Amino acid sequence: MRFSRMLLPTLREAPADAEVISHRLMIRAGMIRKVAAGIYNLLPLGLRVIQKVEGIVRSEMNRAGGQEVMMPLVLPAELWKESGRWEEYGKELLRLQDRHGREFCLGPTHEEIITDMVRGTLRSYRDLPKNIYQIQTKFRDEIRPRFGLMRGREFIMKDAYSFHADDDSAEKEYRNMYDAYSRIFDRCGLSFRAVEAETGTIGGRFSHEFMVLAETGEDAIATCNSCDYAANTERAQTRQPEKKAAIPSDLKAVEAVRTPGKKSVEDVSAFLKVTPARFIKTLIYETDKGIVAALVRGDHELNEFKLKRELDLAFARLAGEQKVREATKAPSGFAGPIGLDVKIYADFSVRGMSGAVTGANESDTHFVNVCAERDFKADYADLRVVRDGDVCPRCSGTLRIKRGIEVGHIFKLGTKYSEKMGATFLDEQGKSRPIVMGCYGIGIGRTAAASIEQNHDESGIIWPKPLSPFACEVVPVNVKDEGTVKAAEALYSALNDAGIDCLLDDRDERAGVKFKDADLIGIPVRVAVGERNLKEGMVEIKERKHAEVKLVKVSEAAEEVRRLAGRS
């Protein structure tokens, strides 16, 4: 490909609204252009990268036994009503009507459609298992799209669905996909971790997320420094105390103290000169099972996912001022477990606390010298968000919190969709049973963006070879010099003939401009052809990821490029 003929508008500056590095570089490198919030044009260079990711995903999915299909983007409401998600999914589901007033939505994911496709056709245990996937545009009306392709509203996703006669088979496929995903992200040249994760609205019992480690990641993950435990902090656990704590013998009686206007743990802590770790924080939650109180240590944070799972709740939200007053007979900020007339759940870390501070359920008042075991009753559970430095739940190692970008997610769906939508098969006994399902997604654009987050420097992108839009770039330093052009063209042809996808910067630009652009778009191997070295019969070869350049004989350049570009 010739640079001069390519739609490749590089930019010296990035638009003001591009915040993260991958977004800025994608725009500056002429890969993407914004059309609307969270909606982008993919320019030729961007599309090439997307296609590289797709190619890797496709080959590994096929290798793992998947079959590619293509489902529609516009989906009829009826299917979503069948699964119940028409109501459940909320505003992220972009709904629309056709000219007859029939309801449709843009597909944010395709469980319903594939279940519909398969029911009635997979009728026998002999038809199972199957793994069907597609690489397709999805639409989610994200509340706050940002970071370019990282969190767009319209985005390309590979979604696979598997169908099984029983849990064992589904379990096996889950492992199979886990391995396939690991190979995919390995081949993409990404540094990643598979972590235990929450399942969200997709449903299912457990799942793994594939996280690319990057500072700018939107998710926090906890990883053990000595075993292979890794989990999203939405789910991550820590080692819990095993039994009841003893009540210290020298314990003082509970005493009420005035704390006028001091509501937050921080304020009261400063006022009473007691560290937040000595506080018991009481959070009043409104849930589908009524009002409950959740207790965590003052310096800890409640994990709502854990609360919901522990109490088997459909929803839970922090109660508003009104509900807090009803439950505690006090303004918010003074809630405490003593004398509280709602069900109380407390994190394990609260159990051993004594000499603690809590709210007194009375305006401007707190209790001191509170002892958990002595002064109130609570059900103890794992309810808090883990912190950096916590103990690993599996071994005695230490948990470290890192940031990650979720590029893949695999779920065991079970029979959630097949039951609701009547996707059944006949087993060996001729008995009708719901098909057991799994689903497996990869964000294609996000994977490309994550790669940039992980591979760049001040000058621009540094593509790992498998994702690079071109294998190499040939830069004739001065196109007004005949010898230079001749040598560059010859090399370009030789490389093309050798099957090496090559970009030739044939623009009549100054050397500096071309080198800057070459660094920006980040092709792994660059060959500079210039008068100076040509005199000695040499060209200069440089790898984007290394600073050094080396001079190679013109006659050996193609072979050297092939050697460098071929290896990953």
Add this chain to the structure above:
RNA sequence: CGGGGCGUGGCUCAGCUUGGUAGAGCACCGCGUUCGGGACGCGGGGGUCGGAGGUUCGAAUCCUCUCGCCCCGACCA
């Protein structure tokens, strides 16, 4: 949905407070000099100042409405 901010040429932004009929840098076109890390000089093209209405002799500038975008939070997962 709440709070804050921004819409001026392809990009980055100034001008707005205190109305007087639109600017700079980069990019683009022409000529010349230059030519291995974002050159320089001269000349040039390009903007309904997001849109609509209003105030005014006169609006990018003041007022009202509206659309779009961004940030923080809530929400969602």
